[in-house]
Amino acid sequence: MTFSNRYDYNPIQWKELILEDAPEWLRLDYINRLLNGLTYVDRDSRPEFQTRDLIPLGIKDLHEKLCILTHDDTEPIYNDSWYCWEHLCSHLRTCQWNHFYDFIELVGKEIKQLEQNSYYKSKDEWINIFGFEVYRQNLNNFFVEHQVGWNLNEESKLIRFVSQVLTNNIEQVQLDLKTTFEPAIAHYKKAYFFLTRYPFDSENSIKEIVSAIESIVRQIHPKENTLGNGIKKMNKDERWSKQFLDIMQKVYDYANSEPGVRHGGTISPNVQRIDADFCFHAGTSIIKYLSEYYLCEINIDIVLNNLIEEVPPIE
Structure with a gap:
């Protein structure tokens, strides 16, 4: 990180994560620092273009594919070897912000495809300089430096950036759900998917994270048909922390306070991404507590009670 960024002297440094935007300065920096070293002038046999x-x-091939992404016609001038780089850069600087990220994914996919070629696959030096993992790591570090809230995954698809701490959680x-409450996994994965894949679906992310919690509570108390009733039942069990149950209730x-999120409504929900972030993070902590506490404490009590019942009375 530069001196200006570290001490907040950079006038173009954004204060929030960049998600649904791609400022021109960001595009220029990507072009100069990442794309430039990966491209050459293709479709030209003249000696000056053979190094x-x-x-x-290839620049011309990339620009042709960018035009497909942006639904633009290719221009004959794009094939001018002396100016093809400038035309590609100009197009990247002026296209819609989402097409810029489309192009970033495209570059990764093109490199991944080359890696499958036996000629390149056998060249360790090429893999170490131009391979997909190198591009991916450089790009994700670049995004972190510029506070871009995207992260390129192993499939060369951009997803929401998730901190390592949350990733571990x-x-x-x-893993806990698979061990103890497997039916809740599908809801949890959907909640994460709706939150991290573009376009974001905040309403369904909130709905699914609450459904995951509800699935767990209904497995603990199968006779209760809603999360609210399940929490009431758990409040009668002194083994559960009242403070924790209060947090879960809140x-x-x-989630229920916004019309159209948990149940159908006549008013469109006004849910922001930050609301979905909050619910997912809070829901992750609740699920972690529920599954680990149930596994460690409640199950032990059940086993002990069963053992006591199985011991014959002393005559």
Whole structure:
């Protein structure tokens, strides 16, 4: 990170995560720092354009594919070897913000495809310089530096950036659910999907995270048909923390307070992405507590009670 960014002197440095935008300065920096070193002038046999040194991506071919993404006609001038780079850069600087991210994914997919070629696959030096994992790591570091809320995954698809701490929690929660409350996994995965894939679906993310919690509570108390009733039942069990149940109730109330989120409504919900973020993070913590506490405490009590019942009385 530069001196200006570290001490907040950079006038173009955004204060919030960049998600549904791609400022021109961001595009220029991507072009200069990442794209430039991956491209060469293709479709030209003249000697001055034959020093590619195994550089992976042809400029004219990339621009042609960018035009497909942006639904633009290709212009004959795009094939001018002396100016093809400038035309590609100009198009990237002026296209819609979402097409810029389409192009970033495209570059990754093109590199991944080249890696399947036996010629490149056998060249460790090429993989170490131009391989997909190198591009992916450089891009994700670039996004972190510029506070861009996207992250390129193993399939060269951009998803919402998730901190390592939350990633670890999500992995642990899915493992806990698989061990104890498997029916809730589908709801939890949907909640994460709606929150991290574009276009965001905040309403359904909230709906699914609450449904995951409800699924767990209904497995603990099968006779209760709603999360609210399940919480009331748990409040009668002194083994559960009243403070924890109060938090769970408030998250449930929060999700239900917006019409059209948990149940159908005549008014369109006014849910922001930050609301879905809150519910998912809070829901992840609740699920983690429920599954781990139930596994460690409640199940032990059930086992002990069963053992006591199985011991014959002393005569």
